[in-house]
Amino acid sequence: DTGVSQNPRHKITKRGQNVTFRCDPISEHNRLYWYRQTLGQGPEFLTYFQNEAQLEKSRLLSDRFSAERPKGSFSTLEIQRTEQGDSAMYLCASSRRGHINTGELFFGEGSRLTVL
């Protein structure tokens, strides 16, 4: 039983560069979520997909951020022209629509971004 996988685990980049993170959800899960977590805060919702459709985006997600889930399987989160304020842990989670037992999300280990 493989869980949610995220790559890379840690990315260090210079301000102004573009970065891309990848998330592979649990295989039978059709919903995929991106969250961002900074020090001392809880995870903050960024966006989510149901299959390949992006259903909601937070206003936290500026125009420099774009997420895709082209075939309803893995997803990518790209940040263009990175800024120091983008430094955070980017968490991916997945769930199964209609999973009424607990409504829980299954999280990956996260991708830590450091912008110098």
Added chain:
Amino acid sequence: DQQVKQNSPSLSVQEGRISILNCDYTNSMFDYFLWYKKYPAEGPTFLISISSIKDKNEDGRFTVFLNKSAKHLSLHIVPSQPGDSAVYFCAASATGGGNKLTFGTGTQLKVEL
């Protein structure tokens, strides 16, 4: 606008005693509440949840209580063990919200020997 609040950033208890972690929420649309546990360098892992139609849910050493009128929930851990030392996040969701969770800021629990 913090819709889910955990006002205690940290809590220290002795092994074997009860740990009580608190959470308050402001959004009346929330109808499902969850607790997640997070170790350093790992993603959050689900611990226990409760629906708004209940006021208590128990799973082994973990019990969650919900007081809808006060918009307050709490997580009780009895007995506390050193392995319980972690950051605990309270989270909430609303029906029709696509299972999107809104998290609190977390409480760092330290269980001392």
